[in-house]
Amino acid sequence: MVQYLVILLDDTSVSYCHCNNPYKEHRLISLDDLRNGILYAMKENLMIQFVYPDYDLPEEYKEKIESIDHHNIVSSLYFDKLMFEESDVVVFQDWSSVSNYDFEPGKAYVIKTTKTDLFDRYCSLKEILGKVDRLNVVITDVEKFTDGDFESYKKVLSELSAEIEKLYVAGKSPQLNLLTDRMMLSEMNNCGAGETNITLAPNGKFYVCPAFYYENEADSVGDLDKGLDIKNKQLYRLDHAPICRHCDAWQCKRCIWLNRKTTLEVNTPSHEQCVIAHLERNASRELLNSIRKHGTFLPEQDEIEKIDYLDPFDKRADWQ
Numbered sequence: 001m002v003q004y005l006v007i008l009l010d011d012t013s014v015s016y017c018h019c020n021n022p023y024k025e026h027r028l029i030s031l032d033d034l035r036n037g038i039l040y041a042m043k044e045n046l047m048i049q050f051v052y053p054d055y056d057l058p059e060e061y062k063e064k065i066e067s068i069d070h071h072n073i074v075s076s077l078y079f080d081k082l083m084f085e086e087s088d089v090v091v092f093q094d095w096s097s098v099s100n101y102d103f104e105p106g107k108a109y110v111i112k113t114t115k116t117d118l119f120d121r122y123c124s125l126k127e128i129l130g131k132v133d134r135l136n137v138v139i140t141d142v143e144k145f146t147d148g149d150f151e152s153y154k155k156v157l158s159e160l161s162a163e164i165e166k167l168y169v170a171g172k173s174p175q176l177n178l179l180t181d182r183m184m185l186s187e188m189n190n191c192g193a194g195e196t197n198i199t200l201a202p203n204g205k206f207y208v209c210p211a212f213y214y215e216n217e218a219d220s221v222g223d224l225d226k227g228l229d230i231k232n233k234q235l236y237r238l239d240h241a242p243i244c245r246h247c248d249a250w251q252c253k254r255c256i257w258l259n260r261k262t263t264l265e266v267n268t269p270s271h272e273q274c275v276i277a278h279l280e281r282n283a284s285r286e287l288l289n290s291i292r293k294h295g296t297f298l299p300e301q302d303e304i305e306k307i308d309y310l311d312p313f314d315k316r317a318d319w320q
């Protein structure tokens with residue numbers, strides 16, 4: 001069931017996920033489409049997430065936005081101080097402004113990175129973890145991971161785990177999507193594109209997620225006049241994902257767009273996506289066990305089992 005409506009306010013709205021936004025020219029959603037999008041969300045009882053470009057919106061847009069309960073996703077380059085204070089999620093498109101940034105608690109931060117940049121610069125995350133409540137690291141070239149990269153990623157996760165362990169022992173509990181989400185989950189928590197959330201683009205049409213809009217404007221799944229029309233919508237659900245439904249890497253985003261890009265099927269992940277998610281899962285297991293050894297309080301959590309595989313597809317014989 002759809003619960004969230006993402007509204008891209010402009011073609012240049014910040015991209016917060018695995019895809020990059022190719023649009024360079026401003027195209028603001030029309031005031032009518034914004035009004036009707038908000039009305040649609042009210043009728044369907046959806047929580048709205050507005051995604052901002054990095055320029056100041058006209059006053060009438062701000063007034064309309066303020067008329068409904070919502071969350072704001074902004075770029076780290078956003079310059080409107082008032083708006084920035086009201087943001088819930090701040091997105092860094094790369095590492096260029098990360099080191100001098102004034103991170104503060106109470107917001108979620110997203111750092112988008114290539115694998116190479118992550119391997120070179122992850123040490124700076126240690127300091128940030130001490131300042132924020134939540135940090136999401138989003139890798140933008142998952143499909144390019146090699147066996148050597150998996151080893152490098154394992155090392156990155158291990159070093160970040162050591163830092164998080166220290167912080168927990170010191171009484172803090174920062175969240176890092178790569179390591180702490182799996183510790184806290186008891187079931188799958190995927191991105192939900194096409195199932196629990198849907199995107200309204202500046203052209204007034206619905207898309208499975210922003211990436212589907214960026215990739216091909218003709219890929220819409222309905223519009224504000226005719227409503228939502230998702231073909232084969234069961235394919236976006238976990239129970240129709242033949243590999244993922246057997247998996248316990250519950251923190252995995254199970255990115256529908258990446259699935260389609262890499263395997264041409266929205267419900268089938270690539271080997272790279274699965275191995276990365278399992279390296280995170282296994283590092284979370286070790287982190288959970290280490291934190292417990294200190295007697296540090298953690299909410300009641302089930303053990304994370306030890307497993308002997310990194311890609312669930314390798315265990316398909318066991319699913320029969």
Ligand code: SF4
Pocket residue numbers: 243244245247248249252253254255269270273274275277278312
């Ligand atoms: S690790 Fe692979 S199988 Fe498991 S949820 Fe993620 S994409 Fe699906």
